Amino acid sequence: MYEGAIQDLIDELGRLPGVGPKSAQRIAFHVLSADPADVNRLATTLQRVKEAVRFCAVCFNVAESDRCRVCRDPRRTDEVLCVVEEPKDVVAVERTGEFRGRYHVLGGAINPLEGIGPDQIRVRELLSRLGSGDVRELILATDPNTEGEATATYLALLVKPMGITVTRLASGLPVGGDLEYADEITLGRAFEGRRAV
Amino acid sequence: MYEGAIQDLIDELGRLPGVGPKSAQRIAFHVLSADPADVNRLATTLQRVKEAVRFCAVCFNVAESDRCRVCRDPRRTDEVLCVVEEPKDVVAVERTGEFRGRYHVLGGAINPLEGIGPDQIRVRELLSRLGSGDVRELILATDPNTEGEATATYLALLVKPMGITVTRLASGLPVGGDLEYADEITLGRAFEGRRAV
Structure with a gap:
């Protein structure tokens, strides 16, 4: 519906997960009026992720070098x-x-x-x-x-x-949750895993 | 929380309108596993929008040249x-x-x-x-x-x-809408603007 680049951007953004046509349009117009330096930073970061981010050779976590931060510690x-x-x-x-x-x-x-x-x-x-x-x-x-x-x-x-x-990992009621709203499987697991106090 | 570029991308995406931290993370991991050509196209389109899109000199619609598509027609x-x-x-x-x-x-x-x-x-x-x-x-x-x-x-x-x-433009009930759910101002306007059939 739009001319040239702005429509291309709406189309590209609409392919991202969780970004519908309305959000894509909103983001595209935000980009249009945003500081060029900010947009440039987003664009280069997108490309840098593809170049710099690898998977850790030991644990397969995301990493920027051969081994991730956890494996190096x-x-x-x-x-x-x-x-x-x-x-x-x-x-x-x-x-x-x-x-x-x-x-x-x-x-x-x-x-x-x-x-x-x-x-x-x-x-x-x-x-x-x-x-x-x-x-x-x-x-x-x-x-x-x-x-x-x-x-x-x-x-x-x-x-x-x-x-x-x-x-x-233990199954049970989430902390801060409401017993009333827990699903029956979670509540069942919470009973099974009950502990002496 | 992540190392280097992937965290930078999550931060950059999180600055876009309507993109919360969870969506930003989801999009960043999508980018990580996406086809490099697709990511590159998104990045260059972002930059192209800033360079190519201008506002029509006549009507101020978005345009790629001096005048927009509507003004040129x-x-x-x-x-x-x-x-x-x-x-x-x-x-x-x-x-x-x-x-x-x-x-x-x-x-x-x-x-x-x-x-x-x-x-x-x-x-x-x-x-x-x-x-x-x-x-x-x-x-x-x-x-x-x-x-x-x-x-x-x-x-x-x-x-x-x-x-x-x-x-x-006329105010009134949206087509396909439900009279019951119309707010009182819209319904009031629909009464005001009623037409002979």
Whole structure:
């Protein structure tokens, strides 16, 4: 509907996830009236991400060098390894400030309906890391949904015979939540996992 | 929370209107795994918009040359001029396929609370266009809100003495809407503007 570049930009922005036609138009007009330096910075950052960001050769977290920040940190213990699905889960766990071990990013979860089996995620790489013998505990922090649970169950079966303690993040009521509004599965898990006070 | 470029991109995206931290993260990871050619096209389009898109010297619509597509079209009449607030309003009117005249884009609406008076929008430029004598009808298509109504009232007072017919878009029930859910002002306007059938 618009002439030339502005319509091209609306089209390009509309291809991004979660950006509908109205948002794309709003962002395009924002760009049109924004400081050229700001727009330039966004454009070069977009290109820089494709050039600079790689995946850590050890844990497959996002990294700017061969190894990510967590893998480079000498103060962290190699004895505890936390398995997550995606780099954003690393950020979520880091934000708690509770974990001082290392990570392993699978790059997804087992989902037979979409053709994702153990070979499509980084299970082989995980087993080869466990082979070094440093790891005493493997924390399965995949998502608490069907795919995440299936992945955790699969990994537990695979790793337990290696003599490594395998744990799973607790399921239960979210802190600050309302018991009344908890779904029945979550509430059921909270009962199952109840602890003496 | 992330390392280097990916965090920079999340920060830059988060500055765009309507993009919150979660969307910014989602878009950044999409970019990370997207085809480099697609990302490059988005980046260059962003820069091209700043270089190529200008405002039409006649009507102030967005344009890639001195005059916009509407102003360049010899099949359109100069006798009817439609005044809108923003270039996106031109697109909205064009989409109806009902209008064959020209536009004048004010670049905003009168809003004393934000210090926007007639001198901050393109009223002077409108009056100089009307001075040419071609225009027989001026359609005020500013938004049907406080600022848009104030702007329309102001322009009507200014232009009527010039012997030009001044009209305002009809207010009423949106087509496909539900009478029950119409707000009282819209429903009141629909009563006021009722027509014989």
